[in-house]
Amino acid sequence: MKRDLPLGLTRRSRFFSDRQLQGLERLGDGYCPGDDVLPSFSASGAAAEIDRMAMAMSQRDRADLGLLLSLCASLPKPALAALRTMLDQADRLGDWAAGLRLARLGAAGVVYSLYYGFAGPGGTQVRQGIGWDAAIRTTLPGEPTMNQLVRDAMPAIATDVPALFARARAAQTTIAALPLAQRLALLDKLGEVILRRREEIIERVMRETGKCATDALLGEIFAVVDNFEYLRKHAAKLLADQTRPTPLAMLGKRSQVWYEPLGTILVIAPWNYPFYQAIVPLSIAFAAGNAVVHKPSEFTPLTGLVESLLAEAGFAPDWVQVAYGDGSIGAACLAERPGKLFFTGSVATGRKVASQAGELLVPVELELGGKDPMLVFDDANLERAVAGAMWGAFTNSGQSCTSIERCFVQRGLYDRFVTRLVQATEALTLGSGPDADIGRMTTPAQISIVRQHLDDALARGARQLTGKHWDGISADIPPIVLTGVRSDMLVMRAETFGPLLPVMAFDSEAEAIALANDSEYGLSACVWTADTARARRVARQLQVGNVSINNHMITEGNHALPFGGTKHSGIGRCKGEEGLRSFCNTKAVMVDGNSSKIEANWYPFTEEKYRLLDRLTLASRLRGISDLLRFAMAGLPLESLANRLGRKGRDA
Numbered sequence: 001m002k003r004d005l006p007l008g009l010t011r012r013s014r015f016f017s018d019r020q021l022q023g024l025e026r027l028g029d030g031y032c033p034g035d036d037v038l039p040s041f042s043a044s045g046a047a048a049e050i051d052r053m054a055m056a057m058s059q060r061d062r063a064d065l066g067l068l069l070s071l072c073a074s075l076p077k078p079a080l081a082a083l084r085t086m087l088d089q090a091d092r093l094g095d096w097a098a099g100l101r102l103a104r105l106g107a108a109g110v111v112y113s114l115y116y117g118f119a120g121p122g123g124t125q126v127r128q129g130i131g132w133d134a135a136i137r138t139t140l141p142g143e144p145t146m147n148q149l150v151r152d153a154m155p156a157i158a159t160d161v162p163a164l165f166a167r168a169r170a171a172q173t174t175i176a177a178l179p180l181a182q183r184l185a186l187l188d189k190l191g192e193v194i195l196r197r198r199e200e201i202i203e204r205v206m207r208e209t210g211k212c213a214t215d216a217l218l219g220e221i222f223a224v225v226d227n228f229e230y231l232r233k234h235a236a237k238l239l240a241d242q243t244r245p246t247p248l249a250m251l252g253k254r255s256q257v258w259y260e261p262l263g264t265i266l267v268i269a270p271w272n273y274p275f276y277q278a279i280v281p282l283s284i285a286f287a288a289g290n291a292v293v294h295k296p297s298e299f300t301p302l303t304g305l306v307e308s309l310l311a312e313a314g315f316a317p318d319w320v321q322v323a324y325g326d327g328s329i330g331a332a333c334l335a336e337r338p339g340k341l342f343f344t345g346s347v348a349t350g351r352k353v354a355s356q357a358g359e360l361l362v363p364v365e366l367e368l369g370g371k372d373p374m375l376v377f378d379d380a381n382l383e384r385a386v387a388g389a390m391w392g393a394f395t396n397s398g399q400s401c402t403s404i405e406r407c408f409v410q411r412g413l414y415d416r417f418v419t420r421l422v423q424a425t426e427a428l429t430l431g432s433g434p435d436a437d438i439g440r441m442t443t444p445a446q447i448s449i450v451r452q453h454l455d456d457a458l459a460r461g462a463r464q465l466t467g468k469h470w471d472g473i474s475a476d477i478p479p480i481v482l483t484g485v486r487s488d489m490l491v492m493r494a495e496t497f498g499p500l501l502p503v504m505a506f507d508s509e510a511e512a513i514a515l516a517n518d519s520e521y522g523l524s525a526c527v528w529t530a531d532t533a534r535a536r537r538v539a540r541q542l543q544v545g546n547v548s549i550n551n552h553m554i555t556e557g558n559h560a561l562p563f564g565g566t567k568h569s570g571i572g573r574c575k576g577e578e579g580l581r582s583f584c585n586t587k588a589v590m591v592d593g594n595s596s597k598i599e600a601n602w603y604p605f606t607e608e609k610y611r612l613l614d615r616l617t618l619a620s621r622l623r624g625i626s627d628l629l630r631f632a633m634a635g636l637p638l639e640s641l642a643n644r645l646g647r648k649g650r651d652a
Contacts, residue, residue: 015054023073046114165336168264171318172291190313191228208300210440220275230559254591259584261289263339271297272399288583365572369495370523373516377529378412392552393501414505440475450498456490522566526552598646612638
């Protein structure tokens, strides 16, 4: 006797409609009808697991599967059986049936994987019936070396880049035609989806990056939602047509600036904040009316996650597409000549993509590395400065472009500062849970750089005050405080991107400024002092794109402020008014009347017109009423002459 389990499941899916899920169950029952021992596919509840597979599919594969499931839902039983028979016999139909063979493999693969592989509600009975537990329950361990081995063993994901960009360009016209209010409503819905699924997102981010839970919550969720709020409140005003002043010589005309989409934006994101660096740039670009191609880091791809969230929020599949792969995929995407490249990553890779973009004349925005200085004067609040130094240096295990990587403390406070910093740093905990302070490093290559910088410093006389038990190999690097450092050490020159904090003393304000500016980087800095005038004076002399006073990274946290650097830290600004408009073609528009008037600067030219134009030029410096009258007296006869000459030309 056939024994079916009651389904008792909600059929809601993030990717497929209820109708398509019914089609999946009908298709599945054909391959797995059940018997006296095994439940049918529909009775097993396996269909409820479809999203776990769909998250790893490309947008195109999900769309194709959706079409097949819709067909299976609508066909009568005899027609569905005939379709399944035709698919099963595709091998006998010759070369022309290659598509049918692929459809059969895909359909059977989905059904059998769900039925036998996933631990759905009916899975226990299936596994007992076949006498083998094939359920897929495990996730990759967070150990970076293991993740790297898996990445090396996996074949590259095939991405048809030209087709992807063709779809993006076609979709962009639809996006641009949407009213701005509708685009912002979609982003607001995306924010709701992200908040609802935040635990899932945090878990994925922690698994792939090694972050602790609080770093993931603050850096990947809170900051993203804050970005949506800024766009919701300010984007309409910032993207509205702007009226600009019109000079007196153009009296009667109107001057405007329009902000229009650039087209398709290529976003190449880093591995250290994979969710934030995906969602924030794409949301700003989409608000401006652009399609987006997002290329995540191959180290932290979050495969399927971004697409899943966008689909649930109501985004069409081709509005934002994800191109998975290594640097070769990024180069192939750039070769498609997007409307703009938004790149976040290392200086070395930034140079490569900027060179390629320059050959193609593709506009670029580069958010590169940093070697951020912290300047602590002797009147600063000790406890606050120490707490700020720890968080600024060690948050996200130091894997932030705006991490504090050089700490300069005025000599009168230096000893007390170092003592308290060491005490507080030794109390920090490593781990992944909500009560952990610091997570693990993400990539083996970055661990090697940290070890190299530490070894160089110690070999040249620096003193390691904390984290002495680190073996130089483990991804769990304890926060390390160094003293006795010199400006020529690697740890003071090159970007470490890890939990190392070198501390150096200074004597004067001028010396502190010189030490801070002695770097090829110029991203961010912070100044700590009770003297507001000094703080502002010093901040104005720092060669960086962002300065926080008595805090750190808060300029980056305010989405109303532009973010970017100078020197080797990048080109351009993101976020804020400047960032939003950077994803636009800024179009200057002048509007004149449809009259018979002939402009004074038009042909024909005569000696008399030259004399009057020279007189107008001399009167164009307007400093008062008398200058204004002089300008008018020069302009009226010129305008009269221009129109006489124009009529003479028409009469001739």
